[in-house]
Amino acid sequence: MVEGFIPPSHPRAESLRVREKLVSAYRQGIVVEEGLIAHGRGECFDYILGEKTQPFALEAEKTAAAALLLAQHPVISVNGNAAALCAGGLVELAKLVGAKIEVNLFHWSEKRERLIVQLLKAEGAEEVLGLGSEGEAVIPELQSWRGKVNPRGIFKADTVFLAVEDGDRTAALRNMGKRVIAVDLNPFSRTALAASITIVDNLLRAVPNLRAAAEALKHEGREKLEKIVENYSNPENLREAVDFINTRLRSLEFGKFEHQPQTGEGTP
Ligand code: PTJ
Numbered sequence: 001m002v003e004g005f006i007p008p009s010h011p012r013a014e015s016l017r018v019r020e021k022l023v024s025a026y027r028q029g030i031v032v033e034e035g036l037i038a039h040g041r042g043e044c045f046d047y048i049l050g051e052k053t054q055p056f057a058l059e060a061e062k063t064a065a066a067a068l069l070l071a072q073h074p075v076i077s078v079n080g081n082a083a084a085l086c087a088g089g090l091v092e093l094a095k096l097v098g099a100k101i102e103v104n105l106f107h108w109s110e111k112r113e114r115l116i117v118q119l120l121k122a123e124g125a126e127e128v129l130g131l132g133s134e135g136e137a138v139i140p141e142l143q144s145w146r147g148k149v150n151p152r153g154i155f156k157a158d159t160v161f162l163a164v165e166d167g168d169r170t171a172a173l174r175n176m177g178k179r180v181i182a183v184d185l186n187p188f189s190r191t192a193l194a195a196s197i198t199i200v201d202n203l204l205r206a207v208p209n210l211r212a213a214a215e216a217l218k219h220e221g222r223e224k225l226e227k228i229v230e231n232y233s234n235p236e237n238l239r240e241a242v243d244f245i246n247t248r249l250r251s252l253e254f255g256k257f258e259h260q261p262q263t264g265e266g267t268p
Pocket of ligand 1: 031032034035037038039040041042043045079080081104105106107108164165166183184185186189201203204
């Protein structure tokens with residue numbers, strides 16, 4: 001038996017593979033310990049959401065794609081978890097909507113930033129902004145490293161896409177007049193509540209959905225895109241997510257477990 005082998009027949013094989021991906025990125029220095037904890041919190045919400053993109057998430061994804069296509073200076077902000085989970089997908093999305101990519105870290109170090117820039121470039125990004133040598137601009141209200149941003153990137157952006165992050169930055173970016181698109185499995189989080197468009201979905205599903213929506217909308221006129229954004233209500237969308245969670249929790253039936261005889265050596 002190979003060490004760390006995940007049996008394909010394991011009922012949670014996909015989830016275990018994602019964990020392996022994050023642990024491997026942690027060992028490379030891309031993800032921080034706190035990122036592994038953050039992933040666990042996300043897993044819990046995803047479990048309750050049925051590990052599927054629900055209709056409210058699909059609506060938010062379509063709206064987010066329209067908002068990114070409408071933006072003059074869209075920026076995709078990438079942290080350790082986002083890079084580990086879907087660097088390639090984020091690079092593709094940025095190309096599709098004409099967005100810049102910026103690495104923005106809560107637990108910043110020059111080495112981590114460099115590793116994430118390298119990963120994004122290996123996935124095809126031509127330019128990746130960071131703190132680097134260009135000097136820093138500061139997001140008012142933010143004392144953490146997250147508050148230091150690239151003057152050509154997040155500081156100048158009219159629309160910022162971010163994912164898997166704690167809540168202080170979203171409100172500060174909104175206070176700067178920016179539109180914020182957040183991917184967060186937790187509809188109760190400060191990020192979810194403060195964002196302009198909250199996608200309550202796993203980043204792993206949200207990015208391909210966003211790409212598909214952007215492909216479908218990219219030849220539409222501004223008027224149609226503006227209508228999509230105008231007709232969207234974030235509080236309403238979050239309410240739908242919470243209603244879904246309530247209904248799902250109430251409908252769970254207990255005592256229905258059927259014992260599956262364990263087959264094969266090493267099946268956990
Ligand atoms: O890479 P750094 O240094 O910038 O650090 C990033 C972390 C993740 C450590 C930092 O942003 C953090 O501590 O985040 P929080 O406060 O744990 O919040 C993360 C949020 O993302 C939680 O609400 C989780 O439910 C959610 N989440 C976790 N995994 C996913 C997710 N949402 C969408 N997709 C996921 N895969």
